[in-house]
Amino acid sequence: VDTKRSPEELVLVDWVxxxxxxxKLLQAADPRLNEYPVEEVGLVLELGLLCSHPHPEARPNMRQVVQMLAGDKPPPVVNSDPPWAADTPLMSKRFDDFNTTSHATTSSYGKRTITSDGTSPVALLVGRD
Known part of the structure; x- marks a missing residue:
């Protein structure tokens, strides 16, 4: 953790x-990288957002992550709003104070929208295996 960062930047997921x-996603890249492939850093940051989804069933599995990193599988479109913004009872919450609940939720990624009852595992990403 870089202690010189502002309080808003200390909760990494919220900041990203x-x-x-x-x-401005690429501003999250470590400035010590100097030069880097923009597309690759963008992909890694987006995958980080997907992997930190507050609903575990919405996260890609490691096989999918490896396929996306290798370019064998296209990454899903990451919504511009944080996933907890769509949960009405949790709208004021951020990642660091998110509590898992068992109410019905709807998750949207690009053109995909899937509803889950919050208690049963549901593959929210197309092709999840």
Missing amino acids: WELHSNG
């Missing part, structure tokens, strides 16, 4: 979601 929501 905020940057992503504002179209």
